[in-house]
Amino acid sequence: MASAVRDFEDPPVEVLAEAAGAFGLLASPARLHIVWALACGESDVTALAERVGGALPAVSQHLAKLKLAGLVRSRREGRRVVYLVDHPDVVIMVRWLIERLVERAESEAVPGRVRGLGA
Numbered sequence: 001m002a003s004a005v006r007d008f009e010d011p012p013v014e015v016l017a018e019a020a021g022a023f024g025l026l027a028s029p030a031r032l033h034i035v036w037a038l039a040c041g042e043s044d045v046t047a048l049a050e051r052v053g054g055a056l057p058a059v060s061q062h063l064a065k066l067k068l069a070g071l072v073r074s075r076r077e078g079r080r081v082v083y084l085v086d087h088p089d090v091v092i093m094v095r096w097l098i099e100r101l102v103e104r105a106e107s108e109a110v111p112g113r114v115r116g117l118g119a
Contacts, residue, residue, distance in 0.1 A: 021069060022069065022087075022090065025065060025066060025069050026090075026094070030052065030054055030058070030059075030062055031062045031065070032094065033052040034048060034052055034059065034063065034066065034072075035066065035071065035072070035090065035091075036094055036095075036098060037051050038072060038083055039085050039095055043082065043083060044080050044081060044082050045059055045060055045063060048063070063083055070086060071085065071087050072084065072085055072086055072087075
């Protein structure tokens, strides 16, 4: 698959602005945890608050920001509102980054391993 942006070519300003906005929203550990949880499967705000350990109003506010940015969407199931990630590339990026960081943390926890030297 060919990349729309070739090596050493700067992406359009609009693309950089959109990426910066997404990264800015994901810079919050709470919002990143919410996106991670939704990348694993859709959920309502009550279950999300329980899973991420946040207060219901705070999780609702985070979801509103993520929804406004187009990173998540919601749908109604009766009286319940279910949230899901609306941006497949965000799911790929978040999962990739979190999995790499978990792998790094696990490898650094191995006794006898010298940190940062790849030993």
